[in-house]
Amino acid sequence: MSVQHLTLTNGLKLGYAEYGDPRGEVMFYFHGWPSSHVQGSLFDEPARKHRIRLICPDRPGIGLSDFQEKRTLADWPETLTQLAAHIGADNYHVLGWSGGGPYVLVTALTLPKRLLSASIICGAPPLKFLGDRDMFWLYRVMIQLRHYFPTVLGAVLRLGGLTAKGDPRKPLLRFMMKLLGPEDRRVLLLPGIYDVVRDATLGALDRGPKNVIADADIYLSEWGFEVSKINYPIHFWHGKDDRNIAWTYTDRVASLIPVATPRWSDIDGHYSLPITHAEQVLANAVQKPPVKTEESLLPGLLGK
Template identity: 25%
Template sequence: MREPARLGRTRLPDGRYLGWAEWGPSDGTPVLFCPGAATSRWLAFGGDAVDAFGIRLVSVDRPGLGASDPAPGRTLSSWATDLRHLIQDRALHVPSVVGFSQGAPFALALAADGLVNAVAVVSGSDELAHPRFAHSLTPQVKAMVDAVAADPDAATASFADFGSADALWDLIITTSPEADRAVYTDPVFRQAFRHAMDEAFSQGPAGYARDTVLAMARWPFDPAGITVPIDLWYGQQDTSPVHSPDFGASLAGRLPTATRHLLPDAAGSLLWTHTEAVLRTLLDHAR
């Protein structure tokens, strides 16, 4: 875990700002990062690897989180529109993208909009509202999906009432297997992770709540229309109820260009335990 090499905000055409953080060489191969739920641009991965591989890693705060201005009523489609402007402003050309956990649908939305050349979905949230998962979700997650479908505004308010850095940290630790807790509670990692969470809630819980509504709703794009290479990375020891009930098996079938990597010894934290494998595979596509 390292401090960002560069921090900034990009002004969008409507006057809002998107906050971002960068690691690695400024002239490196650009890789966008969509971090997971309740975190911010301060969460990264790769450490020395981004320099060794020549990667310019760009982590972006979604609207209402961290240093990004709110965008009431935002969607996955409007997120892609925002990132189109950021990519142009930061001269990222056609980057690759990594989507971790709840960041996965945001990364795939960029691919669906033709903005990236390759995608790595790591421990990614699946389309939980899709009918194929109607009977495989945990009762709590099914209740969240049903609540969003019935009344998105009421669900948003409910998620906001629950949302805080402390509440989400406790939830992550109590629902994670030992393999993940060993990573998350490492003193250096814990400090960086908690800082990223505190920054995510610096404007209050509304940004987190909107993210969660979007993650629990149907996606506004057809995965079958995505044409760039996609790698789906899942750890068989992952116990998160909001990632993928079948470890990306059915999602791989819906994405014509997807390759699924199911690692028997890994858990939800594989973005940090198997960083080099993820990055090497992504760079093979990008280059």
């Protein structure tokens, strides 16, 4: 891993990490919430195999990057454009997991001529439009705390960071793991996987919960554009046992985009799909984007 900084035209520093093949095609990876550039390391090996230079920026206020006041989703394409120019990429792929999904969508809307592909794994939905009824109950609690008790939410995030440092096999974390589906639990307990997920979360909290909350506010706000206006092929991947973000959100979002390919796994969840099937996601991204269709990811197709 190589960690670097870029000073943006607004004077703020943007930090990013590089994984994969340094001579490969550029793919920007947009991390989830609450997470950071460390999450991109989960894609390092398949990125090397498929000759992808994986660039993983921390969003403003997260990890390596300076906080940006009054940031909106619409600010991201300009930030990405400066980062792309900095590393010498005229065209590139974009991939987002969970909270990184909306950043893929706004990039596809505003910079379609720069894109080689656009992929979203278990993406966060426009909650202002679709509501939070099908979100993980813990997320719904945090949304309510954000509205009515933001100070308490900050304390909850700090406590969560401390809890994450423990052993996932010990009582408290074992209880939290039981809230996930069987595939998520299995994958998170594989050697080294939980460590990466934990370190990525702690990296998000390095600059304090206030910045993490500001990052979350973007999901709760109006995105500032209509998803239906996107006219670039989006590859959607979602597990039907995702208990963090229900697959039905992706189904509804994909139905609004003129050219989209939703793919489903009946057995995977929020963590198991991107980690177990990272190679398939990246291999698909470097191919020519298909026309709109809907595919079911049966266990056999995924090599289960």
